[in-house]
Amino acid sequence: xxxxxxxxxxxxxxxxxxxEGFEGMRRAGRLAADCLDMLTPHVLPGxxxxxxxxxxxxxxxxxxxxxACLGYRGYRHTICTSINHVVCHGIPGxxxxxxxxxxxxxxxxxxxxxxxxxxRMYGVGKVSPRAKRLVEITYEGLARGLAAVKPGxxxxxIGHAIQSYVEAQRCSVVADFCGHGVGKVFxxxxxxxxxxxxxxxxxxxxxxxxxxxxxxxxxxxxVKVLADGWTAVTRDKSLSAQCEHSIGVTETGVEIxxxxxxxxxxxxxxx
Ligand code: MF3
Ligand code: CO
Ligand code: CO
Numbered sequence: 461x462x463x464x465x466x467x468x469x470x471x472x473x474x475x476x477x478x479x480e481g482f483e484g485m486r487r488a489g490r491l492a493a494d495c496l497d498m499l500t501p502h503v504l505p506g507x508x509x510x511x512x513x514x515x516x517x518x519x520x521x522x523x524x525x526x527x528a529c530l531g532y533r534g535y536r537h538t539i540c541t542s543i544n545h546v547v548c549h550g551i552p553g554x555x556x557x558x559x560x561x562x563x564x565x566x567x568x569x570x571x572x573x574x575x576x577x578x579x580r581m582y583g584v585g586k587v588s589p590r591a592k593r594l595v596e597i598t599y600e601g602l603a604r605g606l607a608a609v610k611p612g613x614x615x616x617x618i619g620h621a622i623q624s625y626v627e628a629q630r631c632s633v634v635a636d637f638c639g640h641g642v643g644k645v646f647x648x649x650x651x652x653x654x655x656x657x658x659x660x661x662x663x664x665x666x667x668x669x670x671x672x673x674x675x676x677x678x679x680x681x682x683v684k685v686l687a688d689g690w691t692a693v694t695r696d697k698s699l700s701a702q703c704e705h706s707i708g709v710t711e712t713g714v715e716i717x718x719x720x721x722x723x724x725x726x727x728x729x730x731x
Pocket of ligand 3: 566568577578579673710
């Protein structure tokens with residue numbers, strides 16, 4: 461019974477984690493990144509997103525972990541697959557990938573209660589130069605957000621680092637979805653905005669765990685959610701890209717729990 465009462469919950473406070481939290485998140489983050497690495501050679505023209513979902517689920521189960529999204533708020537899949545103008549939460553299905561698509565795959569695994577949440581962009585065969593450019597801007601936006609993470613900085617500094625760069629490239633930052641605290645709770649406090657003003661928001665402290673997961677559009681920032689209740693798309697049908705890491709604030713900066721062991725920050729996209 462104790463465990464039931466002690467189960468971690470989202471209570472609005474930003475949790476500060478110790479060494480065992482870092483250890484747990486390293487293992488969860490590593491497995492989530494491994495899952496995306498595993499999928500890479502399968503993201504090809506003709507492959508359905510349902511097949512990628514099956515591969516991811518099997519991989520996670522084979523590694524004695526749990527797919528966090530399966531059953532989460534009624535979601536029935538392991539990954540989200542967001543193609544082209546889909547901003548996030550695309551539902552895997554019988555839609556086959558086509559040459560030239562860009563697709564975000566977002567996976568969250570649970571290892572010993574810890575959540576590793578990460579997503580990447582994949583190019584399906586050769587993609588257009590503008591699609592590749594959007595993907596590169598999105599990774600650079602995430603990189604700039606990560607570079608702003610250190611004790612004493614504020615959440616607004618992260619958002620500002622992303623927004624100022626992305627808007628200077630004449631792209632837009634989606635405002636309707638944000639990053640989140642992460643740990644034993646999947647979506648914990650705080651909400652991590654990908655836009656903002658320097659020096660505003662809560663101060664970052666060692667032991668805070670959260671995601672940064674900017675969604676960047678080639679056109680306007682406006683999104684709508686389709687009738688399925690999940691799929692978010694750009695209102696102007698412009699291309700959208702996203703990438704996500706789960707991170708911890710350290711004494712000196714940031715630890716990226718979901719970094720790929722291949723050492724690649726941004727997987728290659730062919731044009
Ligand atoms: N992984 C997503 C995130 O980055 C959440 C997906 S929720 C789901 O927060 F239910 F759609 F899977
Ligand atoms: Co997330
Ligand atoms: Co995610």
